[in-house]
């Protein structure tokens with residue numbers, strides 16, 4: 033079974049002082065021994081976060097990366113730059129990137145490949161909209177997003193993936209997927225991974241995201257195929273984030 037991972041996605045929130053507070057609190061916290069913790073902070077805070085988290089077990093991640101390695105792409109940030117600033121993880125294909133920034137499956141695959149090229153571990157985000165769930169297309173949509181990446185990678189590259197199932201209708205809405213709904217999708221993802229290789233299915237961490245909070249985390253994390261969480265809003269409050277970390281122990 034993969035080591036549980038709790039990753040906080042700050043999105044376009046936070047501040048330099050919040051970075052400092054999290055570094056301090058995560059350094060002081062008695063975290064469960066079998067737990068990986070990560071914070072995905074906005075680009076401008078990566079450098080400060082690398083320093084602030086250096087006395088803690090938490091690793092550092094970014095929220096996206098350019099589909100180009102370098103060059104005349106004003107405003108973009110390359111995977112190599114993220115590595116240089118101390119990131120080891122990067123979100124790819126978050127539903128906000130897919131919807132608001134028009135990143136389709138091909139764009140997601142290129143970014144996964146760019147991340148792998150420079151040694152960043154991609155957290156590949158998958159999820160269906162409410163309309164797709166209501167039309168009973170959830171599994172087809174999510175597995176389609178997954179296949180678009182798996183089929184573009186070599187077997188050794190697939191082993192680097194972390195996968196996050198984040199139903200779009202549960203993100204930032206306070207409406208979480210039920211443990212049964214989340215487990216069912218995670219099991220479907222696990223089966224699809226197993227169709228490539230049993231070892232891949234066994235080793236890939238599958239995170240749930242979407243209104244995961246201190247008071248519902250334990251029930252979600254108790255599901256057999258949920259290996260951790262990708263936390264949005266609750267990752268901006270240190271007490272809530274630490275409580276979720278404790279639930280994963």
Ligand SMILES: O=C(CO)COP(=O)(O)O
Nearest residue numbers: 041203204242243264265
């Ligand atoms: O999008 C998310 C994490 O990437 C989930 O956000 P919330 O936890 O705020 O619903």
